[in-house]
Amino acid sequence: MSSSAKSALLEEYALIAHALSAPARLMILEQLAQMERGVEALAGKTGLTTANCSQHLQQLRRAGLVASRRDGNAVIYRLTDARTLELMELLRIVAERNRAEVEHILRGLAGGGETPEAISRDVLAARLSEGSVTILDIRPADEYAAGHIPGALNAALTDLDRIIPSLDPDAEIVAYCRGPYCIYAHQAVAALRKRGLNARRLEGGLPEWREDGLPVLAERP
Amino acid sequence: MSSSAKSALLEEYALIAHALSAPARLMILEQLAQMERGVEALAGKTGLTTANCSQHLQQLRRAGLVASRRDGNAVIYRLTDARTLELMELLRIVAERNRAEVEHILRGLAGGGETPEAISRDVLAARLSEGSVTILDIRPADEYAAGHIPGALNAALTDLDRIIPSLDPDAEIVAYCRGPYCIYAHQAVAALRKRGLNARRLEGGLPEWREDGLPVLAERP
DNA sequence: CTAGTGTTCAAGTGATTAATTGAATAATAA
DNA sequence: TTATTATTCAATTAATCACTTGAACACTAG
Numbered sequence: 001m002s003s004s005a006k007s008a009l010l011e012e013y014a015l016i017a018h019a020l021s022a023p024a025r026l027m028i029l030e031q032l033a034q035m036e037r038g039v040e041a042l043a044g045k046t047g048l049t050t051a052n053c054s055q056h057l058q059q060l061r062r063a064g065l066v067a068s069r070r071d072g073n074a075v076i077y078r079l080t081d082a083r084t085l086e087l088m089e090l091l092r093i094v095a096e097r098n099r100a101e102v103e104h105i106l107r108g109l110a111g112g113g114e115t116p117e118a119i120s121r122d123v124l125a126a127r128l129s130e131g132s133v134t135i136l137d138i139r140p141a142d143e144y145a146a147g148h149i150p151g152a153l154n155a156a157l158t159d160l161d162r163i164i165p166s167l168d169p170d171a172e173i174v175a176y177c178r179g180p181y182c183i184y185a186h187q188a189v190a191a192l193r194k195r196g197l198n199a200r201r202l203e204g205g206l207p208e209w210r211e212d213g214l215p216v217l218a219e220r221p
Numbered sequence: 222m223s224s225s226a227k228s229a230l231l232e233e234y235a236l237i238a239h240a241l242s243a244p245a246r247l248m249i250l251e252q253l254a255q256m257e258r259g260v261e262a263l264a265g266k267t268g269l270t271t272a273n274c275s276q277h278l279q280q281l282r283r284a285g286l287v288a289s290r291r292d293g294n295a296v297i298y299r300l301t302d303a304r305t306l307e308l309m310e311l312l313r314i315v316a317e318r319n320r321a322e323v324e325h326i327l328r329g330l331a332g333g334g335e336t337p338e339a340i341s342r343d344v345l346a347a348r349l350s351e352g353s354v355t356i357l358d359i360r361p362a363d364e365y366a367a368g369h370i371p372g373a374l375n376a377a378l379t380d381l382d383r384i385i386p387s388l389d390p391d392a393e394i395v396a397y398c399r400g401p402y403c404i405y406a407h408q409a410v411a412a413l414r415k416r417g418l419n420a421r422r423l424e425g426g427l428p429e430w431r432e433d434g435l436p437v438l439a440e441r442p
Numbered sequence: 443c444t445a446g447t448g449t450t451c452a453a454g455t456g457a458t459t460a461a462t463t464g465a466a467t468a469a470t471a472a
Numbered sequence: 473t474t475a476t477t478a479t480t481c482a483a484t485t486a487a488t489c490a491c492t493t494g495a496a497c498a499c500t501a502g
Contacts, residue, residue: 009323010247183227
């Protein structure tokens with residue numbers, strides 16, 4: 001009884017870890033952290049087929065990490081627990097500390113140049129009110145519309161060149177994206193710095209910002 | 222290049238999660254959190270065969286979670302990173318929040334009776350110096366010998382009856398074991414309370430206590 | 443050197459997995 | 473009702489997994 005309780009518990013914990021052990025599911029969770037979405041939309045965003053995405057979603061549901069509701073004939077999935085984001089971030093931290101490959105990949109994204117430390121959310125929040133920073137939201141427009149840092153300009157990565165001329169060359173620029181798994185901000189910072197701009201990355205992304213209770217602006221709430 | 226970098230990163234994160242997705246490996250990690258150990262000793266503690274345990278250890282090593290050194294003809298494994306423990310604890314927290322089964326199992330361990338909240342490490346550490354608490358270490362003797370809270374009495378679960386007569390019936394008793402995955406302390410508290418003693422569980426186990434920088438006594442350091 | 447101990451490797455089995463395809467099911471609109 | 477859209481199910485494939493068995497390897501003691 002006691003040893004079966006122990007192994008039952010271990011199986012529960014392993015089930016959560018298993019839910020996070022497929023890249024496809026990590027992508028889905030990152031997407032759901034931006035906003036709730038239907039299966040087809042998620043499939044489009046992640047590049048999975050609809051059926052495959054649905055199956056992954058059901059595995060996530062079995063683990064209790066996502067829940068769904070019906071809206072007409074669409075099934076809208078959402079994260080059940082913001083703690084899952086912490087779990088994913090810790091996963092990233094442990095991977096970064098223990099696997100040299102991770103740092104190697106991240107260095108490659110910086111394009112060879114030196115990249116300054118990411119700015120913390122606290123610090124950015126404090127400077128927000130001063131208006132002394134230009135904030136760039138490097139995500140697709142629909143995710144920006146679902147919520148963004150007040151005052152942030154939206155620009156997709158492929159769209160950066162369009163917005164660069166309008167930036168104050170002397171201002172400090174802070175770029176953010178979906179979160180710790182997202183490389184948009186890394187790439188944006190590398191591109192901006194290559195053009196001589198003073199750009200840094202924000203630690204984490206919008207979901208982490210929201211989770212810290214910091215202000216978020218949505219197009220229609 | 223960018224999308225391949227993204228998927229390469231996701232695969233790295235998934236690799237860590239995968240390492241944690243088997244109950245056998247969670248058991249091994251919990252053991253290694255107590256003390257470093259050779260393959261055979263780990264196999265004995267976890268109930269795995271030696272070969273199987275060795276294979277799991279190599280999977281953990283591939284993920285970077287454990288490292289090894291040779292000592293004579295024995296290969297001694299250890300955790301590489303205490304952050305892994307945080308990851309396991311968060312895994313437990315998310316499982317507890319999202320899966321009703323977990324709470325159900327834990328309630329079963331309490332034996333139907335009411336169990337008080339676990340006492341935090343800070344609070345116990347503060348009371349330690351006052352000497353107003355009896356601390357019980359519910360782990361096998363070898364793990365106790367490798368390190369324990371100063372002043373703690375060692376008693377295996379099967380051994381509880383032996384030690385109970387010597388306990389002050391009016392004192393507050395705090396029991397701890399290997400950590401958040403370990404159910405020894407749960408069971409010990411249930412048994413002690415059934416006998417009318419004022420027992421509570423310590424939050425986390427010895428590894429977490431040590432990780433907080435709190436004092437640990439080892440038989441031979 | 444040989445014998446003994448502790449660990450790893452290699453091959454094989456059964457179970458589980460991710461992903462594909464196409465059919466089945468819900469809910470809505472005409 | 474039928475048609476449409478969105479999602480899930482069922483059957484399939486190839487790959488990977490945990491675990492077992494028995495042999496191979498590394499190191500130590502004699």
